[in-house]
Amino acid sequence: MFSKLSTALLCIVSIMGGTVSSQNTSTSSSSLNQTFYKDVNVTRGLTYHYYFSPPSEDQPVLMFLHGFPSSSYDWHNQIEFFQVEGYGLIVPDMLGYGGTAKPVNPELYKSSLISQDMVDLLDAENVEEAIVVGHDWGSKIVARLANYFPERFSAFGFVSVGYFPPSVFDANMTEINNLTTQAIGYEIFGYWDFFSSDGADTLIENRLDSFYDLLFPNDTVFWITDFAPEGKMQAWLEANRTTATGNYVTQEERNTQISIWRDEGMAAAVCWYIIVTSDIERDDDQGIPQDNLTIKKPVFFGAALRDYVAIAASHISRTLQASENTTTIHEYNSGHWAMFEVAAQLNSDLLAWVESL
């Protein structure tokens, strides 16, 4: 029981959230300068849209990977900060979001394929080696890049969601949620079933303000009561409930994110959940050799102490266990959206880490 429980907590804990960005500048007041965006077709033919800024002289290139249901705009505070510092930047809209391709076939969202896409973006910019930083499902891709392409990155950074171990078991969400209830009192991943269910995309699209408030609540306890447990998110949306948005979110950020959701829809984005509640993720992860499970380069983890889905203690523990090299851990008084809520602190900690490499 203990090992099964820790496996469940270790393997799964994650995520959620969202932001948005790019592409439709007619409705968005995105603070990012659109002239820095480029488009490239990766090897498998899909188009990626990404923010690119070349490094000054021999400064390193940073790659930032966002999560659900977001876009490169999630990182606008980091882009503005590190661009001024002279770092190179590659910040893609991930598959299913923003100006990047939005296929609705979940098979295309396998981590091994998306990892290759990220390396294709490095190749497109002739970048031999980068420092990669992820948040939410973007952190899962950072973990897979460490597993599949360790030689292309000099260091690996995680925000809110730490190292994501490869999936090793059948994703029976009923059992997993039962285990998390026994461990900490609520179903941490109950909402995965909702995102993976037919019609979730349409319900969200019809309740964008309600969805936004639940993703970015000022009171992060809503994630315990109304976000994570089975059936609760759906009930919240059906009732079109609202609550105060996090006081760290500006009106411009809220408007930008909601307008991108409205323009692009959720049908592609939910594929990031369908692969983990089906066998797709587990089968894909079989290709990771045992020797590639640990990270032999420096690691950064910014833990969010009020993220009640990506539980800080669990994510710190699993990140330390996966790291063979130096591990830099920072703990923030923040909910899931550390890159917004504690942007200045995160930026200065990331800068100190990058300068130390």
Ligand SMILES: *[C@@H]1O[C@H](CO)[C@@H](O)[C@H](O)[C@H]1NC(C)=O
């Ligand atoms: C941008 O959004 C506006 C309003 O929602 C819409 O009319 C327009 O077609 C969109 N443009 C593109 C290129 O998607």
Ligand SMILES: *[C@@H]1O[C@H](CO)[C@@H](O)[C@H](O)[C@H]1NC(C)=O
């Ligand atoms: C966007 O960046 C370009 C190139 O650096 C610059 O010429 C332009 O003025 C910028 N636009 C805005 C709105 O800042």
Ligand SMILES: *[C@@H]1O[C@H](CO)[C@@H](O)[C@H](O)[C@H]1NC(C)=O
């Ligand atoms: C990239 O792929 C898109 C969609 O398949 C296609 O329309 C476009 O021509 C391709 N662009 C390049 C540069 O190959």
Ligand SMILES: *[C@@H]1O[C@H](CO)[C@@H](O)[C@H](O)[C@H]1NC(C)=O
């Ligand atoms: C495992 O890691 C090595 C580098 O240590 C890399 O060359 C190799 O391609 C990785 N294996 C797989 C299957 O990705």
Ligand SMILES: *[C@@H]1O[C@H](CO)[C@@H](O)[C@H](O)[C@H]1NC(C)=O
């Ligand atoms: C998941 O586990 C529960 C409890 O053990 C079981 O009743 C159910 O049939 C399982 N579901 C699937 C899809 O295997």
Ligand SMILES: *[C@@H]1O[C@H](CO)[C@@H](O)[C@H](O)[C@H]1NC(C)=O
């Ligand atoms: C959860 O697991 C416990 C212990 O195995 C079991 O008694 C209980 O019925 C399970 N509950 C659900 C909802 O599956």
Ligand SMILES: *[C@@H]1O[C@H](CO)[C@@H](O)[C@H](O)[C@H]1NC(C)=O
């Ligand atoms: C938001 O939360 C902060 C504490 O984090 C609190 O001081 C503030 O009053 C809250 N604002 C609203 C509108 O609830």
Ligand SMILES: *[C@@H]1O[C@H](CO)[C@@H](O)[C@H](O)[C@H]1NC(C)=O
């Ligand atoms: C849901 O509430 C928003 C305000 O938060 C309102 O604009 C919208 O019309 C409501 N939608 C439905 C379907 O009731």
Ligand SMILES: *[C@@H]1O[C@H](CO)[C@@H](O)[C@H](O)[C@H]1NC(C)=O
């Ligand atoms: C840690 O990573 C640095 C930078 O890649 C490397 O030079 C060093 O050899 C690594 N140390 C260990 C113990 O792996």
